[in-house]
Amino acid sequence: MNKILGILLLLVFVCVGTTLLNDAFVESFNMQNIVRYSAFYGIIGIGVAMVIITGGIDLSIGSVIGLVGCVLPMLLVDNGWSVPASLAAVMLLALIIGLTHGLLITKMRLQPFIVTLCGLLVYRGLARWITSDQTKGFGSEFNDSLRLLAIGKPCSVAFLTLLAGIGVTLGSGWQLMRSRRTIDVTTEGSTARWHLPTVGIILGLLLIVIGGSRFAHGYEINAGGTLVSLGSIDIPGWSTRVHPDGVELPRQFMLWAGLGVIPGVLWLMVVLGGRNPRSIVLPLVLVGVAAGLVWGATWLVDRPDDWFWKGKKLVDDTSWWGGNWARTWRIVAVFSSLGLLMASLAWLGQQAVRIAGTAATAPLLLTTSCAILWLLSQTPLGETLVPAPFIVLMLMAFAASIFLNQTIYGRYLLALGNNEEAARFSGINTDRMILLAYVLCSLAAGLGGILFALDTNSIQPASHGNFYELYAIAAAVLGGCSLRGGEGTILGVVIGAAVMRVLYNSINLIGIPSQLEFAIIGLVILLGVVADEMVKRIASRQQSS
Amino acid sequence: MTSVTESPLLSVHRACKSFPGVRALHEVDLTLNKGEVLAVIGENGAGKSTLMKILAGVQLPDSGDIRLDGTPIVIDSVQTALSHGIALIHQELNLSGNLDVGANIFLGREPRRFGLIDKQRIREESKQVLSLVGLDVSPDTLAGSLSIGRQQLVEIAKALSTDARVLIMDEPTSSLSHGESERLFEVIRDLRRRGVSIIYISHRLGEVKDLADSVCVLRDGENAGELGHDEITHDSMVRLMVGRDVSQFYARQPHKPGASLLEVAGLRTSTYPSEELSFTVRAGEIVGVAGLVGAGRTEMLRTLFGVDPMLAGTIRVDGQPIALHSPRDAINAGLALVPEDRKAEGLVIDMPVRSNVSLASLRRHRRLGVFRNESAERSDTSAMIDKLNIKTPSAEQIARLLSGGNQQKVVLGKWLTMSPRVLFLDEPTRGIDVGAKQEIYSLMETLAEQGVAVLFVSSEMEEILGMADRALVMHEGRITGELTREQLSEEAVMHLATGGADAA
Known part of the structure; x- marks a missing residue:
């Protein structure tokens, strides 16, 4: 929890600082782009987080993205496969890749670093070979259908705010009811638990008012298409056009609430x-x-x-x-x-x-x-x-956090990441869990690959997705995953991905020479990890004294 | 052996050392003369290792003084100890297998020439010390390619190369074959002739009898007595080691065991593939497994629990043969194992008590096939905290922050939530305080009364004598004997544990 708070503060810090230096940061076009790219990195970051939690690593993500990015247009455009068949085929490819990694690591007892490093080389080579190094793309044929998955903007922030408000209110209400039953456990923790849902309900209602007031005014939904129709609900009587006052009212509301x-x-x-x-x-x-x-x-x-x-x-x-x-x-x-x-x-x-x-x-x-x-x-x-990939990310993050926190398998992953022997001695099939982690990671990379390909529409087999595994790993580490395993939260990874993207954007906007981009991102990650380590040491020193 | 007027080479006077919750040493005295082999014996936890660590500079004593040649010295680091000529040879080998013998001998204090390692000098000086221990290998040999016994000799050569006057050997023969041990004894005798003093720690009383000039016996961190050269007999040593009234601590009623619950026939483990193990444990019976370190007891439990592969044999629980491929199979058959090393194998140490207690039973309580049942986790955990009297601020406390005894109780709690029919315990009370020990013993009692078959491995003689309804004694992978409660005695166990039955 403290880790998430820390990385969230870092995100706020960079966002506010950048805005103070250049207003362009908060322009809607820029925000949409940040959110879109954060979502891409978040998706692959969540995947690699699963592997990192087991104490492993996956270096092949970028090449998987490259390979998927080449295979998808080849199937769709060159071979004329249908959309569902092509998507299923590339996801199957990712699945096979993940299975291969997992089997080599668990059955042959090879080191994850080596296995996935070889994967990195192999898939990149394959991608270049099957395309003969020719640039691939989808043309303009899919602009109004499949590509909307990556470039569409299916709903307004207001709509999502409304949804989030409803979600937070219901969730907090449920928590409140549940805590009442156990309120007689008078420890410090449960007193706080009683308060937090109350705060949650107030927040949720606030979000409903903000989102709802805007949603009522409505926005033009420009995701027509066959595949992406999220939020393009035309409620009779609610205009789908921008109301002239539509912008001002909620903003003032927020100002007053503030x-x-x-x-x-x-x-x-x-x-x-x-x-x-x-x-x-x-x-x-x-x-x-x-x-x-x-x-x-x-x-x-x-x-x-x-x-x-x-x-x-x-x-x-x-x-x-x-x-x-x-x-x-x-x-x-x-x-x-x-x-x-x-x-x-x-x-x-x-x-x-x-x-x-x-x-x-x-x-x-x-x-x-x-x-x-x-x-x-x-x-x-x-x-x-709201860009479509963000919605994909939200769904995926939701599923991943349910998996990690609410299922027995999530607990198994965390336990074996901390102590594989103890997990094995407790009757957990550790090999199968590790295999699962690599499969999930490659599937996430496959999904990311589809989105990246649809987004660029011009895929260079030799460079598409290069280094992306490192962005994903960086997002996971920034988000609180320990490379020693056993630690990590999905929310942290998502925020970590956003920090990476915001930093990148910030460097461009505030006029730092873009040559320094990598150096600055690297230094920020390093500082984050050092700060985390120092906090840990101080905490353990206080504990022992 | 040495003249009486001379002051002893090394003496320890009233040394005390405590660890949180444990009093490791209390006013211990030790005297070592020049050219003497002094054996230090005692049960596990008697304080031998702590005393040796103090002499070698690994730990500082809380109080007490150490004199070398009559002059008080402070040994605050391994370097200081070495500069005084005191070298400790650990029980586990500390050689880098990837470096050659010469490099190992001079590791960390390589002679230099023009800033580079002087390999020629290493080679020459290594040859000298290697010949001292009678080891005829080239200094260029890779250390990892030598047999364990020869590596042990390299360790001794390494210690001698620092001009050690006092060599401390911690169970040097625990991993050696008979022939290798004989060789080591010759080297020790030879060193003694050269005036090197040796402190020799061993569980094998036969060796001690052959080698030692005098014996110092420790018990519960205190001096239990000393034996001069002529007084060293097997019986006298055992008497001093055990010493007190055993029955008091383990006041218990013998059980009336029920039908046989666990039957093991022809079990072969991967550590001792040539030995077959067969025994039964009945419901409500507590069976102890005694033996020396390395006798294959832990390996037997690991195999029975499906952690290590079973090469041959059948295991029946309640008459039903079970297929054992993984711990999960064992758990499904109603077995549970509290492993030897609770930090490495028993606990997910950075997770809360609740996650640890529920780890094995998560599957049993799951909902809709995959979801955790958190309320079951909570109620199980609080039930175990009450039942086992686990001292923790809350169920959410990180396991690492608990004391050893409470950690062990968490591991026990994990298995009790599964209501096992057969409970294996491997050194259940190692490194935990007396109070928690007693609680674990009474828990074993209660479980046995409820009809659980309890099989426990222990290196503490008292625990075997006090707790077991029946004891199996192992030696080099073989069950060398089975002792009923009436037959159980220190001598009988030691006799079988040192392979006595074979010799007889």
């Missing part, structure tokens, strides 16, 4: 400050100072030409690294002051929990949600449509 931050802060100051002023006032002051710095960094540093001292220009525009001094200054100032702000907010939250115990979680969560709503109200989220 003002809920104020009672939250007041609550912090009065209730907690009354109990222990020093521990709450200091972080509050720090939050104020940091907010001022962020404001200063975005507002003042924005105008370096206006900075004079005794008639001399303070900030020189001489090129320093690929850009200019002013821009570099701004990036550093914005991100560091934002980091300070977030750190002091985290400190504030920690102090609140320390003073008020678990009772603080509910008000803190509400305050945080209000703050997020306020942030969202500053974005043109209303005009944003």
Whole structure:
């Protein structure tokens, strides 16, 4: 849980920082693209997470994507297979690949690294051979049907918000009813459990109002097509055209809801400050100072030409690294002051929990949600449509988390990842579970391959999907999977994939030379892992002392 | 042997060492003279290893002083110990099989020449120390290609190359063949003639009798007595090792066993493929398996539980033959195994108590074929926490953070949720405190009264004598004897465990 919180904060940090530096980040076109590509990486990331949880690795994902990307258009276009048959055929191919990996690893006791490294080479070679290195594509024939799976935008954010609201409300309600039955277990955990559903219901209702108000106004749904018709429901009387006021109303609603931050802060100051002023006032002051710095960094540093001292220009525009001094200054100032702000907010939250115990979680969560709503109200989220791959990802993430958390097999995977021997001694067929993990991973890679191919429409056999396994692994690791096995959450992987994509986008938008792209992504991942390790060490030291 | 006026080469006075929950050493004294072979004996957990680790600088004592040639010294690291001429040869071999013999001997202190490893010097000096131990191999031989016995000699040569005056050998013969052991004894005698002092730890009392000039017996972390050269007899050593009234700790009623529940016939394990094992365990009976380390007891349990492949034989539970290919088959037949190494084999150590207790029974409670039944997990776990008195803040506590005894109870809880008919326990009380030990014993009692067949392996003589209705004694993969409760005695077990029945 803490890990997910950490990576989520990183995501917010990069998003807010980038927006402060360049508004283009929150434009609906850009957001749609980020979401679409995050979804691609999330899909393959979830697959590889299954393998990483067992303590293994799959390096062949990129080549599987390349091979699938070549085979699919060949079957569909060159050989004229039907859509379902072609999709089934490539998924079967992925299944066979996964089975092969799994069998080699469990029956022959080969190392996963070697097996999948060989896979990486073999599938890439096969892809190049069957296509004779010719670029493959779907032409324009499938633009209104199959390709919509990758490039379609079947519904509005509002529609999804409404759905999410209904889901959260129902889920929290169920939790609330369930917890009532066990409320007599008076441990710290269950008190919190009682509060969280209440917060969940309030949040869910809020989402329903926000989403519903927008959904009622409706948006043009441009996914006609045969395959993707999600959300293209035309409810009589509800216009499917954009209402002129459709954008403003929910945004203002969110803005007002966001003002809920104020009672939250007041609550912090009065209730907690009354109990222990020093521990709450200091972080509050720090939050104020940091907010001022962020404001200063975005507002003042924005105008370096206006900075004079005794008639001399303070900030020189001489090129320093690929850009200019002013821009570099701004990036550093914005991100560091934002980091300070977030750190002091985290400190504030920690102090609140320390003073008020678990009772603080509910008000803190509400305050945080209000703050997020306020942030969202500053974005043109209303005009944003949801890319189809994101819906695929959501369905897959939902299924994967049910698998991992609610089924006995998910528990088996986590257990054997932590201690394979103990799992075996407990009567678990560890070989079969590991096999399953590799099959799931390759199937996810196959699905990702289909989507990537449909998205590009121009598949270079030699390079399509190159390095994608590393993006997937990076997303999984950022999302809290340990390469030692036994650890990992689906939500974490999805957020990890989003961080990768947002970082990439951010680098382009804030004017860092794109040559540095890999270096920066690498450093961020490294910092994330180092921070995680340090937190772990501090925790274990506190435990032992 | 040595003149009395001389101060002893090495002496330990009132050494104490405690670990959380365990008092490993309490005011232990030890005296070693020059050119003497001193045997340190005692049961498992008597404190031998701790004492040796203190001498070799692996651990620091809580109190007590160590004198070398009459001068007090502090041994705070392995390097310090080596600089004082004290070298420890571990029970497990510590050679790098991928390096040659010479490189192993000088590992970590390679002589240099112009900044590069001086291979010529390594070769020459290795030859010298190898000849000291009478090993006729080239220093260029790959260490991994030598037999275990020869590797042991390389270890000794390595220790001698540091100019060791005191060699500590921790059960050096535990993995050696008879011939290899004989060879080792010759080397030891030869070293003694050269004035090297040797502390020799062994379970094999026969060896001790042959080799030792004096014997120091430890029991429960205290000195139980010392024997001079002429006093060393098998009986005197056993008397000092066991020492106290055994029946007190294990106050229990002998059971009236029911029908035979587990029948094993002609079982061959992959470790000792040439030996056949046959025995039965009856319902409500507690059977102990005694023997020395490496006698094949753990391997037998692993095979019976389907972890290791069964080469031949039939296993019947309640008269029904069972096909055993995996632990799952064993579990389905109503067997359960509490393994020897609970951290490596018993627990998913980074998972909560609840996940560990429910791991085996997840399948039984599943819903719709695949879904976990979390409420069953919770109720099972809280039932086990109550029943076994597991001391944990909650069912969600990570297993790693529990004490050894409570971890063992978690493993037991996992199996009790399955209501097994036959329970195998491998060293069930190793490394756990006295209180938890007692609780585990009484649990074994209760289970037996409920008609469970209990088969436990133990290296602690007292446990075998105290708990078993009947004992099987193993030696080198063979069951060398079976002792009823009336026949059970330290001497009888030791006799069979050291292969006595063969010799007789």
